[in-house]
Structure formats: structure tokens, C-alpha cells
Amino acid sequence: MSFGDPNNPYGQPPQQPPAAPGYGYPQAPGVPPQGYGYPQQPAYPGYPGTNQMLPQTMPGLLVTARVFLFIISAVQILAALGWFYVAAIANDVSNKADSYSSSNDDVFSSFSDGADIATGVLVLIALIAAGLAALSITLGVKFGRGGQGVRITTVIYGALGGIVGLIMLFVGLDSGMASAVIFPLIWVVFAAIITAAPVVSSGTAWFARPRY
Known part of the structure; x- marks a missing residue:
């Protein structure tokens, strides 16, 4: 009786050919099966910002600064x-x-010239105030989708407003009147918040976020 006889029931079973890797047969231990039903995910090595949480809503301090700009x-x-x-x-x-002045009356003529100069100065101040109002509204509106330009402009605008508020506050303190201190003090607080909101980490992240 030979062990090599294929009809021998006590011999070794014949060797089967190895199964080809395919569906349902993992190729190697620890390697995920590839093929139908296992799509490969693209890898992005070194992709910046993958683990960072980008702000989806405007931070509260920026919202406050925006309201102050509108006020x-x-x-x-x-x-x-x-x-x-x-x-x-x-x-x-x-x-x-002008209507009361005459060629021999220098008093009314001088008064008219002074009134004309005052009118020009007052109109200039009014135009400056209107331009600053337009800038305040523009910055407040641009907080939603503005970038670094809006951020830097807001910081400079708030800092200059704070300097003007401090000057008015010192003048009010020298006058000794409480009413002359309240408004400049409120102005300084508003300016400080407007200046700080884009500088803190939450404000910086908001203006640096990607826009689609």
C-alpha cells in the first residue's frame, strides 16, 4: 500500500492549489481587503487646517463691536x-x-465775511461727520464677509476714535462737570471694544476663515 496512491483512503490528502485573492478573501493579515465594496479614501498628508475648528458664526465680541459701530x-x-x-x-x-452792509459800513462787511468763513468751516465739519458715519456703517456691514483689510481698518478706526475720546475725557475732567465726562467715557469704552474685537484670537480666526 503506497502513500502516494491517490485511491488510498489512509494516505495524505492531495494538495489543493491556493485560492486566488478576490472578493471575501483578505490578501494579508492586518491589510484591509481591496476590491468591490471598499472604496479607497484619498489621503492628504500635511494638509493644513485639517484638525482646526474654523468659526462658523461670528464671535460675540465682534457682534458687540458691530452693534457699537452702528450706534x-x-x-x-x-x-x-x-x-x-x-x-x-x-x-x-x-x-x-450783506443786505445791511454798504460801501461805507465796514462793521457789517466784516461780520458778513466772518459768517461766510464760519459757514464753510461748519459745512466741512458736517461732511467729515457724514463720511465717518458712512465708514462706520461700511465696516459694520463688512464684518460678515470682510477679510484682513476690514480687520485692519477697524483696528485703526477704533484706535483713533479712542484717542479722540480720551482727549474729550481729559477736557471734561478739567472742566469739573459730570455731564462733560459721561459721553467721552462711553465713547472710549466703545472705541476700546471696537479696537480689541478684531485683535483677539476669536476675531483673528473669524477674519482669516476661508470664504467660498
Whole structure:
């Protein structure tokens, strides 16, 4: 009886050919099966920002600064209207002085010239206030989709406003009147928040976020 006989029931079973790798047969231990039903995911080695959480909503400090910008713009609009009104009064005074003046009356002539200069200065101040109001509104609106340009402009604008507020605050303190201190103090607080909001980490991340 030979072990090599294929009909021998006590011999070794014949060797089977290895099965070809395919569906349902993993190729090697520890290697995920490839083929139908296992799509390969693309790898992005070194892709920046994959583990960083980008802000999806505007941070609260920026929202506060945005509201303050709109409030300041309203004050600037009212100031511009007030200066235009005063300039109109000065212009009326100048016209009255012209009507009363004569070639031999230097008093009314000088008064008319002074009223004309005052009218020009008042109109210039009103235009500056209107321009600042437009800038405040533009910055507030651009907070939603603005980039680094809006951020830097807001910081500079808030810092300059804070300097003006501090000057008014010192003048009010020297006057000794409580009413002359309240408004400059509020202005300084608004300016400080507007300046700080784009500088803190949450504000910086908001303006640096990708836009699609």
C-alpha cells in the first residue's frame, strides 16, 4: 500500500492549489481587503487646517463691536445733520449782514465775511461727520464677509476714535462737570471694544476663515 496512491483512503490528502485573492478573501493579515465594496479614501498628508475648528458664526465680541459701530454711525449722522443746520443758520446771518452792509459800513462787511468763513468751516465739519458715519456703517456691514483689510481698518478706526475720546475725557475732567465726562467715557469704552474685537484670537480666526 503506497502513500502516494491517490485511491488510498489512509494516505495524505492531495494538495489543493491556493485560492486566488478576490472578493471575501483578505490578501494579508492586518491589510484591509481591496476590491468591490471598499472604496479607497484619498489621503492628504500635511494638509493644513485639517484638525482646526474654523468659526462658523461670528464671535460675540465682534457682534458687540458691530452693534457699537452702528450706534456710532447713528450719532455721527445726527451730528452731521446738526452741523449742516448750524451752517445754514450761519449762511442766513451772512446774507442778512450783506443786505445791511454798504460801501461805507465796514462793521457789517466784516461780520458778513466772518459768517461766510464760519459757514464753510461748519459745512466741512458736517461732511467729515457724514463720511465717518458712512465708514462706520461700511465696516459694520463688512464684518460678515470682510477679510484682513476690514480687520485692519477697524483696528485703526477704533484706535483713533479712542484717542479722540480720551482727549474729550481729559477736557471734561478739567472742566469739573459730570455731564462733560459721561459721553467721552462711553465713547472710549466703545472705541476700546471696537479696537480689541478684531485683535483677539476669536476675531483673528473669524477674519482669516476661508470664504467660498
